[in-house]
């Protein structure tokens with residue numbers, strides 16, 4: 559049976575990446591709108607209601623509007639925007655995050671695709687919180703750097719077009735300095751901690767790629783978990799996953815550095831534990847492609863689940 563798919567916002571950065579991953583898959587049939595129709599409400603409404611699964615690659619307000627245009631109880635929705643990530647009635651589209659998350663996704667109609675930064679943060683933190691190795695009230699911080707495609711077409715123009723109104727030549731820019739980035743709520747809710755993490759994102763002069771780091775002062779924790787215990791818990795949490803991998807501790811010891819390009823243009827999520835047992839300190843680092851497991855790869859994985867297909871079909875692993 560063919561599953562009919564419509565990507566609303568299909569001409570944008572994430573939409574185009576999803577289309578590439580769906581090419582050559584006969585079990586899926588894509589509804590496309592012409593350039594003249596792609597922002598026309600009536601044409602979008604028709605496509606949104608004709609599809610078995612729609613993937614929203616839109617700004618938040620347009621994503622909410624798209625959901626309101628669906629007038630049937632059959633079409634399933636994957637929203638790549640921030641609009642529904644902590645909303646009632648939506649299932650968080652991170653199949654590896656909880657032991658039963660894949661089952662929940664298979665049974666839902668409404669999937670909120672995770673944010674790119676939360677994907678790295680939650681992959682590192684959630685299993686450790688669940689195992690009691692990070693206390694619920696621990697003052698977590700998360701430092702991250704993204705490729706500029708993370709900001710969509712507008713940010714790509716900012717970095718690539720000298721005549722763009724906000725064009726920049728910078729190599730590395732720290733931002734979200736008001737400490738109210740839109741990803742913080744989903745980090746807290748899905749991480750299951752009592753307080754929001756302090757989030758310090760930055761954008762670098764590279765098209766794609768992402769490093770997300772959670773440093774921990776283990777020696778200040780009452781139960782002072784070992785570096786090995788953290789690594790063991792992460793390894794157990796993702797055993798058997800084809801998408802999320804935990805690099806061996808010895809590899810971490812021999813690596814002098816880690817680059818933003820670590821995961822390349824892939825849908826992999828690679829986790830590292832860099833620790834010093836004597837100092838009682840650890841740097842947990844997630845490497846991913848903001849456009850891969852951070853956006854399009856995750857959407858395709860969720861599409862596969864909703865369509866009852868093998869979870870990794872079409873992914874770049």
Ligand SMILES: NC(=O)C1=CN([C@@H]2O[C@H](COP(=O)(O)OP(=O)(O)OC[C@H]3O[C@@H](n4cnc5c(N)ncnc54)[C@H](OP(=O)(O)O)[C@@H]3O)[C@@H](O)[C@H]2O)C=CC1
Pocket residue numbers: 566567568569570571572573596597598614615616617618620638639640672673674707708709710711712848849852853
């Ligand atoms: N880029 C990334 O790494 C990630 C992005 N996301 C999220 O995915 C969503 C899409 O992001 P991204 O692809 O980067 O953004 P882009 O700006 O690259 O693309 C958005 C697309 O939506 C179109 N659009 C805007 N408003 C409407 C509307 N009312 N009706 C139909 N189409 C519309 C735009 O049209 P036009 O081409 O005319 O501007 C554009 O093609 C956002 O919510 C973003 O936050 C999530 C994770 C990572």
Ligand SMILES: CC(=O)N[C@@H](CCC(=O)OP(=O)(O)O)C(=O)O
Pocket residue numbers: 638639640672673674675704705706707708709713740741759760761
């Ligand atoms: C570099 C950059 O600007 N990144 C974006 C996040 C991209 C993203 O993941 O947006 P969603 O919330 O839709 O997931 C930002 O910080 O706003």
